[in-house]
Structure formats: structure tokens, C-alpha cells
Amino acid sequence: MKEAKRHTITAALPYANGPLHLGHIAGCYLPADIYSRYLKAKGKDVLFVCGSDEHGAAITLRAKKEGTTPQAIVDKNHAIIEKAFNDFGIEFDIYHRTSSKIHHETASEFFNDMHDKGAFIEQTTEQFYDEENNQFLADRYIVGTCPKCDSDGAYGDQCEKCGSTLSPTELINPKSTISGNVPVLKETTHWFLPMNDHEKWLKEWIETGRLDGVEQHDASTWRKQVIGQCKSWIDNGLLPRSITRDLDWGIKVPVEGGEGKVLYVWFDAPIGYISASKQWALDNNKNWEDYWKKEDTELVHFIGKDNIVFHAIIFPIILKSHGDYILPTNVPANEFLNLEGDKISTSRNWAVWLHEYIEDFPNKEDELRYVLTSIAPETKDSEFTWKDYQTRVNSELVAILGNFVNRTIVLTHKYYDGIVPSSHNFAVDAMHQITAGQLFSMKEKIEDSIENYNFKEGLTETMGLARLGNKFLADAEPWKLIKDESKKEEVAAILNFSLQVVANLAIAVKPFLPNTSKKLLQQLNLNILNWEDLGRLDLIREGHQINKAELLYQKIEDDAIEAQIEKLKATTVNQSNPKAKPMKDEITFDEFIKMDIRISTILTAEKHPDADKLLKMTVDTGIDERTIVSGIAEHYKPEDVIGKQVSVLINLAPRKIRGIESQGMILMAENNEGSLAFVSPEKVIDNGGEVR
Numbered sequence: 105m106k107e108a109k110r111h112t113i114t115a116a117l118p119y120a121n122g123p124l125h126l127g128h129i130a131g132c133y134l135p136a137d138i139y140s141r142y143l144k145a146k147g148k149d150v151l152f153v154c155g156s157d158e159h160g161a162a163i164t165l166r167a168k169k170e171g172t173t174p175q176a177i178v179d180k181n182h183a184i185i186e187k188a189f190n191d192f193g194i195e196f197d198i199y200h201r202t203s204s205k206i207h208h209e210t211a212s213e214f215f216n217d218m219h220d221k222g223a224f225i226e227q228t229t230e231q232f233y234d235e236e237n238n239q240f241l242a243d244r245y246i247v248g249t250c251p252k253c254d255s256d257g258a259y260g261d262q263c264e265k266c267g268s269t270l271s272p273t274e275l276i277n278p279k280s281t282i283s284g285n286v287p288v289l290k291e292t293t294h295w296f297l298p299m300n301d302h303e304k305w306l307k308e309w310i311e312t313g314r315l316d317g318v319e320q321h322d323a324s325t326w327r328k329q330v331i332g333q334c335k336s337w338i339d340n341g342l343l344p345r346s347i348t349r350d351l352d353w354g355i356k357v358p359v360e361g362g363e364g365k366v367l368y369v370w371f372d373a374p375i376g377y378i379s380a381s382k383q384w385a386l387d388n389n390k391n392w393e394d395y396w397k398k399e400d401t402e403l404v405h406f407i408g409k410d411n412i413v414f415h416a417i418i419f420p421i422i423l424k425s426h427g428d429y430i431l432p433t434n435v436p437a438n439e440f441l442n443l444e445g446d447k448i449s450t451s452r453n454w455a456v457w458l459h460e461y462i463e464d465f466p467n468k469e470d471e472l473r474y475v476l477t478s479i480a481p482e483t484k485d486s487e488f489t490w491k492d493y494q495t496r497v498n499s500e501l502v503a504i505l506g507n508f509v510n511r512t513i514v515l516t517h518k519y520y521d522g523i524v525p526s527s528h529n530f531a532v533d534a535m536h537q538i539t540a541g542q543l544f545s546m547k548e549k550i551e552d553s554i555e556n557y558n559f560k561e562g563l564t565e566t567m568g569l570a571r572l573g574n575k576f577l578a579d580a581e582p583w584k585l586i587k588d589e590s591k592k593e594e595v596a597a598i599l600n601f602s603l604q605v606v607a608n609l610a611i612a613v614k615p616f617l618p619n620t621s622k623k624l625l626q627q628l629n630l631n632i633l634n635w636e637d638l639g640r641l642d643l644i645r646e647g648h649q650i651n652k653a654e655l656l657y658q659k660i661e662d663d664a665i666e667a668q669i670e671k672l673k674a675t676t677v678n679q680s681n682p683k684a685k686p687m688k689d690e691i692t693f694d695e696f697i698k699m700d701i702r703i704s705t706i707l708t709a710e711k712h713p714d715a716d717k718l719l720k721m722t723v724d725t726g727i728d729e730r731t732i733v734s735g736i737a738e739h740y741k742p743e744d745v746i747g748k749q750v751s752v753l754i755n756l757a758p759r760k761i762r763g764i765e766s767q768g769m770i771l772m773a774e775n776n777e778g779s780l781a782f783v784s785p786e787k788v789i790d791n792g793g794e795v796r
Contacts, residue, residue, distance in 0.1 A: 108402035108433075110149040112395040113140050114377045115194075116407045116415075117157035117202065120181040121166055124188050125455035126488055127441040127448045128408075130476040135438065135559050136406035137194045138477070142554045142615040145635040151395045153380040154189075155200030156182040159354040160369035161244035165281060174353045178203055188459040193469050193618055198387070200380035202372060207379035211372050212358040214426060215347075219359055223425040224295040225344060226361075232260075232272055232287035234280040240350035241272070241280055241287055248275030251761075254717060254735030262410070269413055276761060277769065286757060292350055293361070297371075299342035302421045306342075309431065310334045310416065321433040325556055327483065330437050333412045345418065347371040374419040402433045409437045436557040439481040444489050444672060453675040456488070456668070464668070470617040471497045471657065477616055480560045490668045494660045500567065505620075506656040508574035509609070512602040513627055513653035519586060524603055524648040525596035527641075539576050539601070540641055543569065543608060547639040550612060559616075566612045573605035600646070603628070607643035611635060620656055627651050700755040701771065701795035702726060703785055709742035715762045721745065723768070725754050726792015733766035739780045751783040751795050 115136040118124060124133075133154075140152040158178035167174045178201070186199050200207070218224060232241040243261035250258035251274050253266035260272030272278065273289075280287045309315045310331060313323035323331070347368045348357050354366030366372075378396060385392035395401055405415045416435045423429040442448065448455045461472060475493050478500075479486045516522055546569050553562035580598045585591040610624035611633045625633065628644060629651045637643055644650075704723040712718035712733065719737045722729055732752065736745075751771040758767045771783040785793070 109400040110395060110398070111140075111143050111151070111402045111404070112377075112381070113143075113150065113152045114403075114405050115152075115154040115196075116405075116411055117155050117373050117376050118185055119160070119162065120156040120158045120178040120185065120201075121162050122181060122450055123184050124458040125448055125450070126443070126458065126461070126472075126476065127455070129192070129194075129458060129472075130441040130480055130486075130488070131408040131438040132406050133189070133194050134473060134476055135436065135480065135482075135557070138559050138562075138615045139404070139406070139554065139557070141195065141618060142635075145611075145614050147635070150197075151381060151384065152195070152197045153200070153377050153384065154196050155198070155202065155376050155380045156185060157369065157373045157376065158182065158201055158203040159366070159372055161242035161349075161351065161353075164351070164353045165244060168282070175203070184459060188462065191462045191469075192458060192472075195618075198380050198384040200376065200383055202376045202379070204379070204383070206383050207376055208355050210379035210382060211355045211367055211375045214375050214378075214422075215367060215371070216358055218422070218425050219295070221425070221427070223297070224347070225298050226293060227296050227344065227346075228291055228293045229346075230273075230289035231292050231350070232278060232280070233290035234283050234285065234287050236283040236285055237280075239282075240290070240292055241282070242349050242351050243272055245281050246272045246275060246278050246287065247281055248278040249735075251276055267410055276759065277756065294346045294348045294350075294365070295357070296344040297347050297418070297421060297425075298344045299417070299421055300344060302424070303338055303342050305424070306334075306417060306420070307338050309420070310338070315431070320431060325434060327436060327557075329409060329439065329483070330412055330416055330435055333409075334416050337413060337417060342417070370414050370418060371422065374414065374422070397428055397430060399430060401430055403430055405432050405435045407435065407437045409439050412437045434557065439483065439485045441476075441479075441481050442485055442487040444669075445487070454672070456672075465664075467619075470619045471501060471660075473617055474501055474563070477559055477563045482558065482560055490665045494662075494665045497657065497660045501657045502659055504574050505567065505570040505609070505613075508570055508577060508602075509606050509624065509627070509656055510653050511577060512573070512599065512606055513650060515582060516599050516603065516650060517652065519582075519595065519599070522650050522652070524644050524646055524650065525600050526593070526646050527597045527600035539572060542572055543605065543641070544639045546572075546612075550638075554615065563616050566609075566616060569605065569609055569612055573602060573609070576605070577602050600644075601641065603644050603650070604641045607633060608638055608640075611638045623654070623656055627654060697796075698755075699753060701751050702754050703749055703789055703791060703793040703795065704752040704754075705791050706745050706748045706750060709745045711737060711742060712762055712764065718762060719745070720764055721770075723750070723752060723770075724791050725752060725768075726790060727754070730754075730767040731765065732768050732770055733761040733764050734770050734772075736770075736772065736780055748782060749784050749788060749791075751785075 113136055116132050118128060140150055143150045156178065163174045163177055167177050182201055189199060232246055234241055244259050246260035247257055249256050250263035250266060250268065252268040253263060255263060255265040258270060258275060260270065260275060262269055278287060305315060309320060311323060313319055313321040348365045349368050350364060351366045354369065355372050356362065357365040357367060381392040381395055407415050420431050423431055443454060443456065446454055475496050478496055479488060546565055549565045550562050553565060582595045582598045586595050606624060607628055610621050610628065614621040627650065629649060633643060702725050704725045706721050706723050707729065708722040709719050712720050717735045717737050718733055719742060721732050721734065723732055753769040753771065756769050758765050772780045773783055774780055
């Protein structure tokens with residue numbers, strides 16, 4: 105592939121339904137910022153865009169709960185998110201928002217263009233409808249049991265426990281989040297994107313990087329989890345996907361018949377990258393089309409793993425269906441960041457919020473950037489703990505990088521009044537030559553790591569340069585040699601070389617630790633150093649006056665860490681089990697007594713022929729014998745459950761599960777680790793006994 109002339113970098117639009125936490129930063133925004141800063145340091149033409157995703161059902165749900173308007177919700181959260189990004193130093197070229205006029209115009213034009221080209225199909229389908237509130241239910245207005253992992257609380261578009269992308273009608277025992285009632289199916293007409301028509305070219309493009317036989321990207325650089333998830337979707341057969349919704353908050357469907365409908369947020373949101381680019385171009389007298397339509401442009405989407413399908417399948421289909429746009433060169437998706445042994449949960453407030461970190465640890469943005477990059481969940485889930493944060497800052501940033509820089513500059517001032525000494529006998533010193541050779545090879549390794557989206561590895565190589573300098577200075581011991589008059593020229597060479605390493609560090613750390621880079625340049629009394637200079641040993645000339653030493657980092661004390669741990673504990677202080685799921689919405693007594701739960705005995709049990717996780721059972725309810733399908737096959741063998749007395753919700757509407765009609769639900773208890781147990785009477789009682 106030819107080298108790109110320009111680079112368009114996108115970071116997933118954060119949903120304006122709440123503030124940012126460390127999982128967001130580690131998963132998407134920090135790696136995107138590192139990549140953008142690196143390319144800009146190399147003098148590349150880069151456009152780095154992002155913005156708030158301000159549409160979707162979750163916004164309207166929150167507005168209803170808080171008794172306010174969707175616009176008020178997004179205005180508040182957009183301001184919080186944008187400030188946190190700015191304070192942390194995520195350096196977007198533009199941070200935009202999807203409620204803007206230019207975005208509404210761009211998304212509407214996109215829909216109209218595709219509509220005119222026949223890229224959509226109209227279908228009348230049955231969708232869930234809340235009879236009490238007289239409205240169709242968007243995906244996020246419906247919750248139920250996930251058909252893939254059997255966990256409760258899955259939404260109509262996604263299960264947040266297993267990460268599966270869903271359709272509302274796939275949910276087991278669906279419920280309206282507005283009224284709490286079981287919704288009914290009612291006909292409605294929508295526009296669909298026929299994804300099944302695009303399977304052939306998508307498969308070739310994702311697996312080989314080629315489109316119509318022409319290489320578009322290097323498939324070997326795509327992460328395995330991205331390729332794997334896309335192949336799974338394609339191999340299972342893509343289906344038409346509705347790209348409009350029956351809602352009143354969002355971008356109105358701009359064609360006849362679109363009254364009362366808006367564009368689906370996952371059609372609307374990625375187009376936000378394009379509308380943000382348009383606004384940036386207007387503000388900077390640029391041509392936005394160069395960054396989205398020229399074949400010599402590299403387009404890279406940085407996302408978390410829960411957005412893979414949208415950015416690697418759905419958005420490329422939209423771009424190709426429009427016909428004028430380039431496709432992404434890479435979609436480097438990260439896995440999830442966990443926190444102190446548990447998954448980050450916004451509903452339980454089990455999170456470290458970025459804006460709160462900035463308040464609690466002022467001027468320590470680089471410390472957090474360092475730790476999050478060191479533990480980046482690039483290929484598997486990783487974990488942030490406050491103790492590990494403290495250890496990495498104190499034993500790596502302070503003790504290695506900070507110590508080396510401080511000693512080098514302090515000794516230069518002590519022995520030479522801050523004037524860079526001569527290095528005239530440097531070339532004859534074997535130890536110096538070996539060290540210099542290592543320095544040259546590190547530049548190539550750092551570049552290779554970053555360009556292949558291995559930012560954790562790139563940071564390790566960069567810190568290797570600091571370790572190299574620190575070890576060199578400790579081994580050379582100029583503070584001892586200075587006492588010997590005959591060794592003074594050697595001391596000068598040692599400190600000259602150490603200062604050259606510090607200057608190289610100012611270049612190498614810039615993508616990862618931008619504030620540190622600025623501090624190093626200030627202490628060296630240099631305005632700028634270019635990336636291509638990395639690896640050179642003449643970056644600071646002899647006789648140059650450097651500034652006084654200032655500590656790059658301060659140790660993180662135990663009391664600061666304990667305060668953060670206590671803050672987390674306080675979020676669950678009233679729970680005997682901090683990992684317990686939060687209480688569901690209140691119900692009335694009248695709603696409770698509608699449930700008819702009876703003690704029943706399992707008479708027969710067998711594996712479902714088409715699903716490994718399901719058991720098909722016959723139960724005696726005391727009223728009748730009926731069939732129940734339950735997702736417990738991973739926990740119980742068929743022979744283990746026969747004869748068990750269990751609690752059964754018998755007046756639940758029958759539902760077909762994988763082709764078998766299930767006539768009730770067996771109640772189960774689940775512990776923190778996901779193990780299941782029957783809810784059974786403590787002694788045998790007659791079948792049909794009521795649970796109340």
C-alpha cells in the first residue's frame with residue numbers, strides 16, 4: 105500500500121448521558137490521542153475528530169426520570185465531557201455535537217442521497233408497543249432476558265453483560281421500561297439497510313483487506329477480536345437492519361412517510377464524524393472532502409469492543425452505499441477496563457470519573473496517561489487498581505524517568521553551571537558506544553509499535569530509553585569520577601551523553617506524556633525538537649545553557665490512595681454485598697399479586713436439541729403438567745434436576761424459545777460469580793402451593 109498523504113482519526117462519540125470514566129479513556133480516547141500526536145509529531149496531515157452523541161432513547165429515558173428535557177440533559181453532559189477532555193489533554197482538532205444544525209443537515213442529506221439511490225428497503229414489521237403510553241418502544245425502552253447468556257436486564261439492542269448485539273424480539277420476557285408492562289407487538293413501517301446484500305464484499309474486505317481485488321488496507325494489522333466478531337456476524341448471515349425509529353427525539357426522517365420517526369442513532373452518530381469534519385473545515389478554511397473522499401487518506405476508527413459491529417460492518421456499508429466515501433483503514437478496538445476486581449458500572453457508581461480524578465490529582469494528567477497506557481486492554485480485559493497506579497507512578501515515573509532527568513540536570517549545574525559540556529572523547533568509550541547503539545534501535549521499535557496500534561508496547565520501548573539513561577548514569581558514577589582530575593573530561597562526556605538522552609526522551613514521550621515532553625524542553629531550554637531527530641546524539645550543542653532542574657513527578661502518598669479506595673467503598677457502604685445488582689424500579693402491591701408463583705416438581709428434563717445452554721423440562725404445577733425451557737444447562741445436567749421441587753411463575757405469557765413453546769419460568773437465584781441455584785421450599789409441600 106502507498107503511504108497515506110493525510111490521516112482522518114475518529115474516536116467513538118461519547119454518549120451525552122453522563123460523564124466519562126477511566127474505562128472510556130483507556131478503551132478509546134487515549135490510544136486515539138497517542139496515535140494522533142505521533143503522526144502530528146512526524147509532520148503528517150492529521151484530522152482528529154470527536155463529539156457528543158446526543159440522540160437515542162436513553163437520553164429521553166433519563167429526561168423522563170429527571171423531569172426535564174432531552175436537550176437539557178445533553179447540554180449539561182456535553183459541557184462536562186468536553187471540559188474533562190480539555191483538562192485531561194485529549195487534543196481533538198474539533199469536539200463537536202450531534203444536536204448541531206450542521207449535523208442534522210449532514211445526516212438528512214446522507215439519508216436522502218442513499219434513499220434516492222435505492223440503498224434502503226421499506227418494511228412493515230411487528231414491533232413492541234406500550235399500550236398504556238400509546239407509543240412504539242425503541243430498543244432501549246425494552247429490557248428482558250438475554251437469549252445468548254440468559255442474564256436479566258438486557259436491552260433491546262444489546263446485552264451489557266455478554267456484549268451481544270440483539271434485536272428487541274429476541275429478548276426473553278420483554279418488558280417496557282416506561283410502564284413496566286409486557287409490551288404487545290404492533291405493525292409499523294420503517295426503512296431498513298439490507299445488510300445481507302453486502303456480505304460478499306464485506307467478507308473479502310475484512311478478511312483480506314481487498315475490495316474488488318484492490319488492496320484497501322493491511323488486514324494483518326487488524327486486531328483478532330475485530331476480525332473474529334465481524335466474521336461471526338457475516339458467517340451467521342447478515343439481516344436487514346432498521347435505520348429509523350418511532351421516536352420524537354433525534355433527526356427527523358426527511359422523506360414522505362417519515363412523520364413521527366427519527367433516524368436510528370447508529371445511523372446518525374457515525375455521520376457525526378463527517379459533520380464535525382465539515383465544521384472544522386469551515387473554521388479552518390479547509391476542504392473536508394479531502395479527509396473523507398480521497399483514496400490517499402487513511403481513515404482509522406478508535407473504539408471499544410462493544411462498538412465493533414457498528415464501525416466495521418454497519419458504517420462501512422453506509423459509506424459504500426453512499427458511494428463517494430473511503431472505507432476505514434483500521435478499526436483498533438480495545439477490550440474493557442475493570443476496576444478493583446469488578447466491572448465498571450455507572451448504575452452502581454463503581455467507576456473512577458475523569459473529571460473527579462482531575463480535581464483530586466491536579467497536574468497529574470501524565471501520570472494517569474502513563475498508567476492507563478501501561479495496562480491498556482488492547483487484546484484482553486485489564487484492570488485498574490489504585491495500588492497499582494501508585495506503584496507504577498512511584499517506581500517507574502518517579503524512580504526511573506524522573507530520577508534520571510533530575511540527576512542529569514542537577515549534576516550539569518553543579519559541575520558546569522548549567523552549560524552543556526564537551527563530548528570530545530565520547531567516541532572512544534565502549535560503554536557509550538553500546539548505549540548509543542541501543543538508542544538508535546529504539547526509535548524504529550517505538551515507531552513500529554505505534555504504527556501497528558501497539559501503544560502499550562510503544563510506551564514500554566520509550567521507558568526503555570529512560571531505563572537506559574538511568575542505568576548508564578548509575579554505572580558511570582560521574583559523582584565519583586569528578587574527584588579525580590584525570591577523569592574530568594570523561595565526566596563531561598558522560599553528562600553530555602546523558603543530556604542527549606534527555607533530549608531524545610523529550611521527543612519520544614511526546615505522544616504518550618505531552619506535559620512531560622513540554623517540561624523536558626523547558627528544563628533543557630529548547631523550543632522544539634522534531635520527531636526525525638529521535639536517535640541523534642547532537643541534539644544539544646556544547647556550550648548551550650540549560651535551565652534549573654524541576655521535579656517531573658511527585659510521589660503518590662498512601663493517604664491519597666486510601667482516600668480514593670474509601671471513596672469507592674462509600675458507593676456501596678449500605679450494601680452487605682457490594683457486587684449485588686442494584687434494586688429494580690419499585691412496583692406496587694397490586695402489581696406484585698398479579699404474579700402467580702407455584703411450587704412445582706420437575707418430572708422430565710432433556711437438553712434442548714438446538715441450544716447447548718437450554719434444558720427442556722416437564723413440570724407438575726399442581727394445576728397441570730406443562731413444558732418449560734430454561735437456560736440452566738451449563739449449571740445442571742438433566743438427570744440432576746428430575747424430582748426437584750422448584751418455584752414456577754405460571755401465569756407468564758407463553759413464549760417460543762428456539763422453536764419450543766415455554767409455558768412459564770422457573771425462578772433461580774444467582775450469586776456474584778454467576779452460579780445458579782433453584783428457589784425451592786425448605787421441605788416438601790404439595791405441588792400447586794402458592795409462593796406469596
